[in-house]
Amino acid sequence: MNEQEILRRLAGAAGGSVPPLVDVTDWVLRDLAAARRRRVDPLLGWFAAAAAAAAMVITSMASGAWAQWQDPLAELFRTTAVIP
């Protein structure tokens, strides 16, 4: 009997060996959700940082800080305008 026949015979005899029942559904879905979170979290971080920066600018403009910072420049332009 050659090696192919031996292999086939063993495989034939092993044919009745049934694999155990598995249920990996929850495990797979959990890991995929975690992977999605890992992808989304850095984006959310960037978005939050950009939103915070925008909010700071708006707040400083509204509170007059923007005007104070602008004033010296405005004064300078006014001064140069009157020099003959």
Added chain:
Amino acid sequence: MDQADQQDVAASLHGDGRAYERLVRRHQQQIAARMWRFTRDRTELEELVHDVFVEAYLALGGYKGRGPFDHWLNRIATRVGYRFWKRRRKQSAQTVPLRDWDGPARDDPANLDAEQAQRVLHALMDRLPPRDRLVLTLMYLEEMPVAKVAGQTGWSVTMVKVQAHRARKKLRVLLEESGLSELFT
């Protein structure tokens, strides 16, 4: 099932988690049967089935629906199993003892029950390099034609034939060395 698979793949690609859950439930036992060729350990089996479905999800965009979904899934399963064999062979050179079948079966292979035959088969194949083992598993245990083996492995048809020839040669030596070929005459 094909129609349901196609619909669930499309829905999964649009972010429907329930659709992918249905795909996993529908195919996990068939994939487990395939992965049972790659390991005899229940924990490892579950890990392999899990890895197949995670990998399939990440590659889902590459499924074009030209063939049945389970064919595509089986290709991924073959890759995952092959990688598992390679990794395990790297980690440890030790193999399952070939003579772990006992009692009357040792004298008469015809008396092997399914579990014993599976154990002997696994011990035998465990001694072959992963490439040889893969080609023999697909061709003689799964009884796939050469073209299908090529499709599953990503090798050319010529490559499959050459690999199978080499693997059979190594198997012959192994059978002679272990005395199994005499028992089967």
